[in-house]
Amino acid sequence: MVKAAITGLSHYLPDYILTNDEIATMVETNDEWITTRTGIKERHILKGEGKGSSALAIPAVRDVLEKTGTAPEEVECLICATSSPDYAAWPSTACVIADALNIRGAMCYDILSACTGFLYCLQQAQAFIKSGIYKKIIICSAEKCSSFMNPKDRTTLPLFGDGGAAALIEPSEEYGVEITKIHADGAGNDHLIHVCGGSFCPPSHEAIDKDLHYIFQDGKYVFKNAVTFMTSAVSEVMEEGHLTLDDIDWICTHQANKRIIESVREHCNAPEEKVICNIDHVGNTSSASIPIALHEAAQQGKLKKGDRILLAAFGSGFTWGSIYLTWADCKI
Ligand SMILES: CC(C)(COP(=O)(O)OP(=O)(O)OC[C@H]1O[C@@H](n2cnc3c(N)ncnc32)[C@H](O)[C@@H]1OP(=O)(O)O)[C@@H](O)C(=O)NCCC(=O)NCCS
Known part of the structure; x- marks a missing residue:
């Protein structure tokens, strides 16, 4: 297939x-x-x-x-x-x-x-x-x-x-994408939001005076939901593929917070060696975080053809998901 x-x-x-x-x-x-x-x-x-x-x-x-x-x-x-x-x-x-x-x-x-x-x-x-x-x-x-x-x-x-x-x-x-579980639920909209700049709140002196052109985040609420939704998406993927930890060589999650990454690792009962993490020197680069982390791992010689990789991400919306893929012959 x-x-x-x-x-x-x-x-x-x-x-x-x-x-x-x-x-x-x-x-x-x-x-x-x-x-x-x-x-x-x-x-x-x-x-x-x-x-x-x-x-x-x-x-x-x-x-x-x-x-x-x-x-x-x-x-x-x-x-x-x-x-x-x-x-x-x-x-x-x-x-x-x-x-x-x-x-x-x-x-x-x-x-x-x-x-x-x-x-x-x-x-x-x-x-x-x-x-x-x-x-x-x-x-x-x-x-x-x-x-x-x-x-x-x-x-x-x-x-x-x-x-x-x-x-x-x-x-x-x-090799390639094996299982995808991708979701969103707009109930989280107000907790991580960039209000000014779009059609809802076009730029104005008043909006800028209120700092609405910067992102607002309810950090604690976002943290809790990031852990809940990423771990649930990971479970969905593992259940659909009848996967155990032995079927996963690498876990690479969105790099938002080391403690969130740690929670996903614990949920999978995975050893630290299986987790790809570069948050210390890159921070949260939003949608770029997973491919940057994967590429750095590949450059370090970690990813081999056929390796089985579990991805998980979470973001504003809220949006979240998990993907299980096998590593192809990838030019880096
Ligand atoms: C933002 C985040 C690091 C804050 O950590 P936290 O442990 O929840 O800390 P809190 O928000 O409870 O703040 C604790 C205290 O530290 C203070 N604080 C917040 N930022 C601080 C900083 N940079 N330096 C020092 N103190 C800080 C707070 O004001 C608070 O003080 P108070 O108790 O006197 O009110 C954490 O909530 C987080 O990572 N959330 C998810 C963010 C994220 O990943 N977003 C993107 C998702 S895609």
Whole structure:
């Protein structure tokens, strides 16, 4: 049975590193608090005028095309997961990326599913591959989270970082996406929200004076729900596949908080060696976090052809899900 395989993977992190110590000069906090509560030591920030999230995905997509020997005209579809699009509405960040890389005529669109975005992309790519509509699909994540962080809010500023990632998805009879469980429930909308900038609250002096152009998060509530929904999605996948821990080589969850990752690991009874975690030096890069973590693990030689990987993510909405896949011959 044909599967959607990740045959190329890359990521990009901007040069500037924002350390906990530097954050402590901006808001009342310290390295010890941030490290023990979140596991984050530093995050990358995209600096400079006139650069949107696309600037983080373009290098990753270019690298994937080069490493896999794919010409821009071969790409049939480009899906970009982003919660921080270059423009509030038009055009899509996918179209900006496609233009920069001379990808002409492909189906290009954005997915706004917050931190679960990469899993949403993967499920959609799988549907296109299984149906036979497309055979070469680029999925990417572009997240300039720093553009909506309140520099005065110590409860959100330490958490997020900027980053991009990209994957080439192609059909394979052998390896690829095996099981997907993807969900959303808008009952969580108000707990993690970026109010101003869209049609509900267009930019105005009044909205900006109220800091509505920054994200708001009810951290404790989000934390609890992240653990509940990620572990339930993992259980769903494991039940459907009749999987035990022996069927899982690697667990890679959304990198939101080390303690959330730890809760998912405990739920699976997995040893620490099976968990892919890079939150200490990347922070929460929203939809880019899973592909960045996977690519770093692959670069470290951890991921081998045939390895069985369990992914899990959670984000604003709420959106959440889990995917079980087998690692293909992936160019990194
Ligand atoms: C944000 C988060 C780290 C806060 O950790 P927490 O243990 O829940 O901490 P609390 O919010 O209960 O705050 C405890 C205290 O620390 C304070 N505090 C918050 N941020 C702080 C900081 N950066 N430095 C120092 N103190 C801080 C709070 O003001 C509070 O003080 P108080 O008790 O005097 O009111 C945690 O809730 C979290 O990670 N939530 C999920 C975030 C997330 O992953 N979001 C994305 C999901 S995709």
